[in-house]
Amino acid sequence: MPEKTYDHNEIELKWHERWAAEPALYQAEENSSKPKYYVLEMLPYPSGALHIGHIRNYSIGDALARYMWMRGYNVLHPMGWDAFGLPAENAAIQNKRPPREWTLSNIEKMKRTHRRFAFSYDWDREVTTCEPDYYRWNQWFFLRMLEKGLAYRKQALVNWCNLCATVLANEQVVDGCCWRHESTPVEQRALDQWFLRTTAYADELLQDIGLLEGTWPDRVLTMQRNWIGKSEGAEVDFQIEGYGPVRVFTTRIDTIYGATCMILAPGHDLVSTLGDEAKAAAKRMIDAAAQQGPGDVEKEGFDTGLKAVNPFSGERVPVWVGNFVLMGYGTGAIMAVPAHDQRDFEFCRKYGIRILPVIRPADGEIPNVDAMQEASGEYGIVENSGPYSGMTSEKARAEMAAFAEQQGFGKTAVTFRIKDWGVSRQRYWGTPIPVIHCEKCGVVPVPDDQLPVVLPRQIQITGKGRSPLDEVPEFVNVDCPRCGGPARRETDTMDTFVDSSWYFYRYCDAKNSNAPFDKAKIDYWFPIDQYIGGVEHAILHLIYSRFWTKMMRDIGLITNAEPVRKLFTQGMVLANGMKMSKSKGNVVDAIGVAESHGADTARLFALFAAPPERDMDWTETGVEGIHRFLGRVYRFATRNIGMPGGDGSADTKILRKLHQVLRRITQDFDQRWHFNTSIAAMMELVNEAYLEEQNLSAAAMQQTIEILTFLLAPFAPYLAQELWEEQGKTGAVFKQPWPAFNEEMARETEVEIPVQVNGKIRSRLTVAAGLDKAGLEQAALADEKVQALIAGKTVVKVIAVPDKLLNIVVK
């Protein structure tokens, strides 16, 4: 055949059209005898356009999906839209476009891009989280959790901007101020809000990290462990004169004789019983804490004038309020042991509170208070501690906790850093929380048969008020389902992390209108075999998803304990060395690259520029290099298909290379996922094929072209399919069996062995592959250069590694 020029648009648009007419191409089989494989990429937020960061994520998943098809698996590869969220509301305020309309048109546009890139999604299973057929199940789950006590309501602080007169999401708070009013500090207001009891699963979420070891990245597991933050210690009551007991949590009950004051969080219940001045000071601390970013903050506090009694020593100590004591952790109150805790030390030094050391190192003296520069947090021997003096810290911890429990003023206790999940959002564009507030009956769940509670579509979003839904009387005013009297609908909507906590289950049964999904389908497809996404979701999304799975298991919907067997976190994409961002204006749009260089080129480059777990740099010249490579492949194949061929003198050589490359790429898929080296290997093969083009027999040439087509199939689907057709074949190339490599054919017959003398390379020998140690040694010692170098010296040792190297040690 005559050589053809590589015109990516011609090839890609042709197949794009043909594939559009084949809806079953990427569908998973319903009753398959093949083993299943569920590969999933994180669903995108429909912001309006796919960028190359998305393309990288999907190119990894798509290569894997296609490879697994070729390996004979029944592959489930779905995609959907994380379609609720704040940007749609902002767009509504700015362009007066309804959020749903804006969102759906974005989805339409992005889906076209997805198709242009030929990602192999089963669009029949598409999930769009902002549509009632999806979010009704959010509501259904919420009601189940309400029944089980896993959903509950309590007061919590929200960010409030006085100028906007509205609640701000955390991401709308910039440097402690409102994003639209940069000089207006955000205030903290207490509102009744809905929470999911993730803490009920804290222990199991921590325990089951063990199940993920080896298949999830270690750093993700570490981050989750830290996030859950289990800490074991004790709770102890201190009696406060004129108030009652206040409970503290401590991991160091062994230091309790050194407690020289008690410090309360500014939000602690006791503070509300204090005078106006103290309450105002505490409020200032709370607002200041919300405004400060991360970093070192000066410790502040004030004396309440109250005294607390240490239940162990009987000593009376002052009660303070301190800005560094967190209400959301432990009991919101601590005993300060300045001698043995750095934070307490800094606080007490600043305010002149007594410092009393009670621990000495096992082999040292108790610290001298006047010389102390910092607290000593180490375990040691307990001193000045009544009957516990002389014990090790470990022993004292156990005995003191037991004593407290026996006396009824304390107990051993475990505290978690992870908090219950606040799911209330004072927003429009989210799942309505399905409850009704009745004056007579209180909080009444919406009955299941009245789901979904549909989000009203005709609504003015003003950006003011407690919540946009508050302004919609048709939505708010309802009859109480229990007593029939007038009642108000809940106007908070759910956090969008709810949507993404279970969407991958819905893919298995996306059109079910009677249940979130059918259990048998979950049993077949779950767990997800491979989940691929950005590391930025290592904590929240993936912990919530794990929580949701355990919750669904406990209400009998599923049997698996974990949703995801293997997790892969890919690196970021930089544009010319810089992080892509809208503000810098350097976001590389995916569809533009597809038009200028082709989808195949973009996909291949996304995998070639760096190993997938690392950050990669997107450069125009690099993209062009890949485009050149694909052109080389295409021209080579088209001009050689069906040609008579040469004398075959290079057949052995090219077939050896072919099998070496095949082995390399197969291993890259099965073990390492370093697709950059897979692609480099294909380039090596093509380079060699160019050099030997005239010396290949027709049979070797056709085999080279065919296998190269298979190798390209997971990475460059358009070109691979086109070459498949050029070779006169029919059917989808990615449904053909992946070729097996032949170890025999991949083996080199001759190898070059570097010969070292005292570790420096002095000569090279070409020997038969597999030559043993003795043979190598003999060949090396016969070498002229080697002989010259070792002449007159004593050979101490000869290290021979067959097929690798030989080292002669002389003196």
Next chain:
RNA sequence: GCCCGGGUGGCGAAAUCGGCAGACGCAACGGACUUAAAAUCCGUUAUCCGGCAACGGGUGUGCGGGUUCAAUUCCCGCCCCGGGCACCA
């Protein structure tokens, strides 16, 4: 401060189990083709020293030590860059 990554040519990177450092690509340079250019094809390209040259010798994977016949790879101590967490009692 704590916990992870990472540091290799002009650049992105490779070296999979301790065995030839720099595969592959980019950029640059040279050659072929062309009236010319683009495209394409073929080469050269870590660095220093000696040589007209073939070639020979030295140095080199952030820095300093160590183990080893042999270290980008293992161990100890530092430096720098990126990310996460950040008063969690």
